Amino acid sequence: MEQQDPEAFYSRLREELLNDTEWPSKYLFKFIIPTDTEKIAQIQAIFDNTGAVVESKQSKTGKYTSLSITVYYDHPDQVIEKYVAVGKVEGVISL
Known part of the structure; x- marks a missing residue:
């Protein structure tokens, strides 16, 4: 499987969020992780x-x-900031 450039991915996600969502808005994050209370x-x-x-x-x-996490945000950059932070946790799959 080809590794995707994270910068390009987040740039495209930001565009989609700006075009497809009226801000401020609720956003639903979905993650799958190995069951580990620390993670x-x-x-x-x-x-x-x-x-x-x-x-x-x-x-x-x-x-x-x-994990399904619903948060109310003012701007798509806040969404991307959380994806970047969660991406640093080992073994997380973002859906």
Whole structure:
């Protein structure tokens, strides 16, 4: 699988968010991570003090946890900033 240039990805995402969403707006992040309380806490800490609503659900086997995080933002740059921060947590898949 070809590795995508993160700068190009975030630039395209920013364009799409500007064109397809009326700001300020709620935004839904979805992440899948190996079930690890430390990693889950790291992601939750990234969204601390943002008014985020966090929902988590373990897979049937308990090996993975999905996190759905809804936050109200004024601008798409705030969304991208969170994706960049969460991307630093090892093993996270952003959907």
